[in-house]
Amino acid sequence: MSDAFEVLAPEIGTARLSLRQLSLDDAPAIHAYASDPDVARFTLWPAHPDEDFTRKFLANLTHPTVLSWAIVWRESAEVVGMVFFHSLHRRHGRAELAFNLARRFWKRGIATEAATAVLDFAFRLVELNRVEATCMSDNLGSRRVLEKLGMTHEGVMRQSHRRHDGFHDMDLFSLLRDEHRTRTNPGDGNPPRTSNKERNPR
């Protein structure tokens, strides 16, 4: 059983995005893309069959045990996806990150931009020590986003998740608070990094 977050998702602005609390009113926009079989190819949920399904999906994601943001493409004010933390274990300082986007917005750096912003928030204000993320082993897009976030691949959880078509292997990634701090503020209490060239001058 995961814990409830004690904070609400605040509005966060990034270069191209506005992240704001996900709401049941987002059902039409979320349904429009979550009903796409390509979007659901590597997710644990099926392509949404109707808007009622999307409303129930959103009811779970707007519960206090989930910290969720709608990703709004600022230029057009469209909701193009979502990013959220779930499975919070306060005692262990740990939660899981997840995201999904409308297909026509893929490969523009949006998931990376949104997830970077919410990770900053979570490590600063939710007092997490470890953020985990999982993806199906053949979900190359998600895997690449997690690598770009600086997360470490810990291994494969064999057949750890089941969905309508059977059991799936899931890759497990994690980012620790100290790693995030070093990444976002390289001079923070750590010896400066030296390149091989500096260590072995010729």
Ligand SMILES: CC(C)(COP(=O)(O)OP(=O)(O)OC[C@H]1O[C@@H](n2cnc3c(N)ncnc32)[C@H](O)[C@@H]1OP(=O)(O)O)[C@@H](O)C(=O)NCCC(=O)NCCS
């Ligand atoms: C996974 C997903 C969120 C990625 O979002 P995105 O905004 O396209 O990702 P980004 O543009 O930030 O991409 C980051 C990197 O991944 C690469 N990438 C993105 N999609 C890719 C794909 N399908 N195959 C290979 N690489 C991919 C990008 O080229 C970029 O790499 P680069 O900077 O080295 O060029 C999006 O494809 C999606 O919503 N998929 C469906 C839902 C889903 O699978 N969610 C994750 C469940 S765990």
